[in-house]
Amino acid sequence: MKFREEEIYETFLLRIQDQREGKNLKPWYVPWTLYFIVDKDEKVIWWSALRHYLTPELLIHWWHIWHGIKPSERWKWYATQALNLALLEAKKLDIDKVMLTCDKSNIASARTIVKNWWVLDSEYIHEWVMIQKRRINI
Ligand SMILES: CC(C)(COP(=O)(O)OP(=O)(O)OC[C@H]1O[C@@H](n2cnc3c(N)ncnc32)[C@H](O)[C@@H]1OP(=O)(O)O)[C@@H](O)C(=O)NCCC(=O)NCCS
Structure with missing residues (x-):
């Protein structure tokens, strides 16, 4: 997996x-x-x-966690469970109030978040x- 088309794997790892x-x-x-979670x-x-x-500046509009599931593996409740693994890692970093953002129209993301007991902190328009x-307190 890489985020930049022109980037080779080794450079991605270093980055x-x-x-x-x-x-x-x-x-x-x-x-x-x-x-990452990988399959067999x-x-x-x-x-x-x-x-x-x-x-304080990032806290206005940014988030701690962003996550995604490979399209062919969606609708299997993986994200709902994996989000809790991300929270365990956040705990190790002593983050006690974790923030996450998603488009209001992103039903799947909203469901995974709400099912994990996150509460609505704010709504705003961006682009x-x-x-x-x-947010969730851990
Ligand atoms: C959002 C995302 C992570 C959800 O992953 P997922 O593994 O498919 O989610 P789950 O299987 O755990 O499903 C969670 C809930 O959303 C529902 N859901 C999943 N995909 C959906 C869709 N396209 N439309 C409506 N509901 C959907 C599921 O039915 C489930 O609800 P339920 O428990 O009431 O049945 C995934 O769609 C994704 O990677 N999207 C692109 C990146 C993204 O938007 N990330 C979120 C940013 S925070």
Whole structure:
């Protein structure tokens, strides 16, 4: 898995290692870690990005956790369960109030979040899209 089309795998690994260690970050970025769940063939099923903390500026519109399921593996309740694994990792980083955002129209994401007892923190419009920010205390 890679986020940049032009990037080779080794460069991707170095980049996510740097990001985890807080090296070579853009000025307003904070360290973050990428997690994966793979199947028996080592193909990625789920991935999650976890920011180690949010600055007061980032807290306004940003999130700690972002995650996704491989399209062919959706609707199997994987995300609902995997989100709890991301929270365990957040706990290890001493994050006690975890924030997550999703488009209000993203029914699947909203269901996984609400089923895991996240509460609505705020709603705001970003680039013409209504965003819901939810939080959970861990
Ligand atoms: C959002 C996402 C992570 C959900 O993954 P998933 O593994 O399919 O979710 P689950 O199987 O755990 O389903 C959770 C709930 O959403 C429902 N659901 C799943 N996909 C849905 C869809 N396309 N439309 C409506 N409901 C949907 C499920 O039925 C389930 O509800 P239920 O328990 O009441 O039946 C996945 O769709 C995804 O990767 N989307 C793209 C990235 C993204 O939007 N990430 C979220 C940002 S925080």
